[in-house]
Amino acid sequence: MVIDCKHVWNNISGYLDGTLDPTVLQQVQKHLEHCGICSAILDSTRNILILTADERVFELPLGYSDRLHARLEAEIQGMSLSPDGG
Amino acid sequence: MTQTWQVRDEAQMIASILAGDSQQFHQLIRPYERSLYVMALSLLRNEADAEDAAQEACLKAYRNLASFRADSKFSTWLVSITLNVARNRLRRNQLTHMESLDIPPDEQGHVSPSLLRDWREVPSEVLERAEVRLILRKAIVALPEIYREVFLLRDVEELSIKETAETLGVSEASVKVRLHRARTMLQKTLAPELKNLVPQKGRWFPWL
Numbered sequence: 001m002v003i004d005c006k007h008v009w010n011n012i013s014g015y016l017d018g019t020l021d022p023t024v025l026q027q028v029q030k031h032l033e034h035c036g037i038c039s040a041i042l043d044s045t046r047n048i049l050i051l052t053a054d055e056r057v058f059e060l061p062l063g064y065s066d067r068l069h070a071r072l073e074a075e076i077q078g079m080s081l082s083p084d085g086g
Numbered sequence: 087m088t089q090t091w092q093v094r095d096e097a098q099m100i101a102s103i104l105a106g107d108s109q110q111f112h113q114l115i116r117p118y119e120r121s122l123y124v125m126a127l128s129l130l131r132n133e134a135d136a137e138d139a140a141q142e143a144c145l146k147a148y149r150n151l152a153s154f155r156a157d158s159k160f161s162t163w164l165v166s167i168t169l170n171v172a173r174n175r176l177r178r179n180q181l182t183h184m185e186s187l188d189i190p191p192d193e194q195g196h197v198s199p200s201l202l203r204d205w206r207e208v209p210s211e212v213l214e215r216a217e218v219r220l221i222l223r224k225a226i227v228a229l230p231e232i233y234r235e236v237f238l239l240r241d242v243e244e245l246s247i248k249e250t251a252e253t254l255g256v257s258e259a260s261v262k263v264r265l266h267r268a269r270t271m272l273q274k275t276l277a278p279e280l281k282n283l284v285p286q287k288g289r290w291f292p293w294l
Contacts, residue, residue, distance in 0.1 A: 009199055013266035017247070040202035044277040045269055047208055051280070052272065053242050056213045057222045058124045061133055064140075065119055069112055071141050075148060076108045 003027045008038045012045055096160045104152055111148050118161050121243045122168045128238050129172040131227055139175055143168035162245075162253045169235065169253070197270045200277040206284045218283065225275045229268055236261055237268035 008031050014020045015028055032039050051057070096114065103110050115122075122143055127136035146167050147154075154163055212218045229237060239250040240261070247265075251258045 009270070010266070012199075013262070013269050016269075017262075017265075019247075019262070036203060037201055040205040041199045041273065043205040043207070044202060044280075045199070045273045047205065048272055048276050048280070049241055049269065051208065051210065051213065052222050052226060053244070054210055054213050055120075057219050057226075058120075058127065058242070059219075060120060060123055061137055064123060064137055067137070068119060068141050068144060072112065072115075072144055072148065075145050076111065079108070079149070 003031055005031075005035060005038055008032070008035070009041065012042055015042065016046060016049070097156055100151060100154065100156075100160065111151070114160070115144055115147070115164065118164055121161070121165060124242060125165055125168050125235075125238060126172045128227060128234050129169070129176055129231070135175060136172075139172045140168060143171045146171065158252055159249065162249055165239070165243075165253050166255075197267050197274065199270050200274045202277060202281070205277075206281075208280045208284050212280075212283050218280075221279055222276070225272055225279075228275070229271055233264050233268035233271065236264040237272070240265055241269070 008028055011020055011024060011028050015025070020028065032042065094117075099110050099114050103114065119140070122140040123136055126139040126143070127133065130136050130139060143164065147164050150167075154160065213222075226234065226237065226242075235254060236250055239245045239253055240247065245253065247258050247261050250265075251261045254261070256264075
């Protein structure tokens, strides 16, 4: 069965995740072999996912971890003092 | 090659903490600090608020550790708490500022990708440029909330589809649909912008 471009676009996410069922996968692969536009959409999507997953995109504020653990430590100290413990 | 040093027995750590070794909680949350901040930031869109929400979520997790059920992953539970804290703050802010509430996007709506004739790989080195990082952050933050959450959990924090579904309390089918939309929306916005970052075919004149 020949499938059109829209059908491929609807399956790009599943294709990238490897969750397509074998029949659909085969149809998509076959289409990609001869369709430059769909191949470019797939390649650009994959490329964008690699870039957005990079840790540099969301940088942690300087000292974030230290402040988090300091606040947590204050909580732990506060809570471990039992009312009758001294 | 042995990797036993990397294996964390979180169930054991939690049991120790509940038995009185409270200090272990610091180690327990360490691998997830970054995720908590990113998830809070994606909702609150403000660094100081996101940091505060991540801290509040950790304190909540510590106080309520005894109620953690071992049938889910600790990380999933921790991220859910963070999302709840962030959502509550968001709701409070929206009420204060009388902003219009997000209208849930139509789950049936169709999103088309940006059409390209070819694609030249954009290498990760471009992320050294602050303006490129900003372009990516803006595109992610501009996604409607239900898509943004799924995208960040699955594609940025690299949770499985099942874990993403558990964290958000939605079905796996829903995660797949939302993820597909989020990825297509990002491709639609970002492909044309990123295309200009690398020389494209036919426009490369090395002798000039």
